[in-house]
Amino acid sequence: MSQSAPKGLRLHIGLFGRRNVGKSSLLNAITRQQVAIVSPVAGTTTDPVEKPMELLPLGPVLFIDTAGIDDVGALGEMRIARTTAVFDRTDLGIVVSAGGEWGPFERELVAALQSRRIPVLVAMNKADQNRATDAPAAELAAAGIPLVHTAAIDGTGIGELRQRLIELAPADFVDSPAIVSDLVGPGETAVLVVPIDKEAPKGRLILPQVQTIRDLLDGDALCLVVKERELRHALDLLRTPPKLVVTDSQAFLKVAADVPPEVRMTGFSILFSRSKGDLLTQVAGALAIERLQPGDRVLIAEACAHHPIGEDIGRVKIPRWLTQFVGGQLEFTHVQGHDFPADLHRYRLVIQCGSCMLNRRAVLSRILHCREAGVPITNYGLAIAYSLGIFARALSPFPAALELYRSLAHDDGGR
Structure with missing residues (x-):
């Protein structure tokens, strides 16, 4: 499918995490495009940012860069509500953490995705600044959750991250149900009635x-x-x-x-x-x-x-x-x-x-x-x-x- 493939036919991949852990930088690195605004100021991303692209061999996907889910204040609550709503249309979730930061907050994000039966992987970003300790890696390995160390600034781990996304793609996307062809069969005829109105x-x-x-x-x-x-x-x-x-x-x-x-x-x-x-x-x-x-x-x-x-x-x-x-x-x-x-x-x-x-x-x-x-x-x-x-x-x-x-x-x- 081409870049014009409808959203509904794309694998939806959501990026979730605290403010300023580099979600937008990671999205830019994955897509090789400057699609999300990057700033050292926490909370720069205010609404989910969507970027359609081709992720071969899967085909058309839609990346969704969400606002930091640890936002504060009344405006922050609105941003959090919009971010959590993305859970319901996510096929595959990436929990992004800065280098050595791993605790109850990240575990809750993983649990929220898993409760919806959404495949999840963890990206320990900013690996060039602070490599994560072995404890989170052991914890994630025991839970069967893939972990990738990334540095968006120089592309470290981006290739491995793409490969993990392909491996975790849900079967119902790869083998999506037919619309009608299984009801008709090769060589058989279907008549489609299409009214032309306003x-x-x-x-x-x-x-x-x-x-x-x-x-x-x-x-x-x-x-x-x-x-x-x-x-x-x-x-x-x-x-x-x-x-x-x-x-x-x-x-x-x-x-x-x-x-x-x-x-x-x-x-x-x-x-x-x-x-x-x-x-x-x-x-x-x-x-x-x-x-x-x-x-x-x-x-x-x-x-x-x-x-x-x-x-x-x-x-x-x-x-x-x-x-x-x-x-x-x-x-x-x-x-x-x-x-x-x-x-x-x-x-x-x-x-x-x-x-x-x-x-x-x-x-x-x-x-x-x-x-x-x-x-x-x-x-x-x-x-x-x-x-x-x-x-x-x-x-x-x-x-x-x-x-x-x-x-x-x-x-x-x-x-």
């Missing part, structure tokens, strides 16, 4: 559609892309029925009516629930729509920070469909980008977008937070399909998910 970028397709097309091509499958108005004609032209029809969730009802019942159908967002998150958990979460009551609070989380236009899917259409389903007004809260509430207890349901702009770990972290809070979570496509009454049809390509839905619906009174 929110479609002029001259381009939106990211989930592009990524789905690329995944089909990588899987040696055939791909036919049509607008919803041309779908029925396109199906008539095919000598063999397609293996799968995938539609933008907003066109679910029309596509469901035009696609023969023997042909499997689903939505782009549901495909991304599987490849970016946990489809079974989000299928179970969709059933919470059945229990919503007027006045309940629903959180809608959008990964991209776009400006809503007209009939926005998250701001207008999903609230409308859910309100019609419930038969009364619900209270909707919207968050965008990396924002996600720490306290979820006030919500009866969380609806996450397809998350093409997030990496898989970020989505799984949100699912984990919801589970810990006892709040069901689903996603756009699943919520739309359920509220429109075509949930089973949209789950037809996923036997395990369909079986789960039927068992849960039966336990819930046979709805």
Whole structure:
């Protein structure tokens, strides 16, 4: 992949540590670019700094240089909050310490990463100034945590650090789940229904559609892309029925009516629930729509920070469909980008977008937070399909998910 690979497809590598231990200098040394401001003044980095790059042989990665997590004062607390939020989208963590500095603070950082099952390595930076004692090295070795001695100023240990990052890359990044190609197969045909509306970028397709097309091509499958108005004609032209029809969730009802019942159908967002998150958990979460009551609070989380236009899917259409389903007004809260509430207890349901702009770990972290809070979570496509009454049809390509839905619906009174 090139430097233009979307953030959501990049391995996210976070740098954490005290103020002024050389995190920014280390990032500059790793990337061989002056991407972070370096200063002897503690606290120079105020917000997470992101730098996309190619780390061969892994491919596209995103380094995140965080503010010192030992900051003080009210402003420091805000910086710390933004830094700790990076934990939830980190695939691999680097705890940076200055030469001989190793104590409870660094151990807490390591523990915080390990509690999230994030691979971690320790960089003892400024090795040219003060070599670490043997005690931390023995402690880390006993815990199975790699340790690299670095000096950003002259490049000492940078090559070894890069090698360690490659060795620690999570398997779910190296072997990331397919989006759709495993459902279609080589030589088979998928029909993609792509409505062109105000929110479609002029001259381009939106990211989930592009990524789905690329995944089909990588899987040696055939791909036919049509607008919803041309779908029925396109199906008539095919000598063999397609293996799968995938539609933008907003066109679910029309596509469901035009696609023969023997042909499997689903939505782009549901495909991304599987490849970016946990489809079974989000299928179970969709059933919470059945229990919503007027006045309940629903959180809608959008990964991209776009400006809503007209009939926005998250701001207008999903609230409308859910309100019609419930038969009364619900209270909707919207968050965008990396924002996600720490306290979820006030919500009866969380609806996450397809998350093409997030990496898989970020989505799984949100699912984990919801589970810990006892709040069901689903996603756009699943919520739309359920509220429109075509949930089973949209789950037809996923036997395990369909079986789960039927068992849960039966336990819930046979709805």
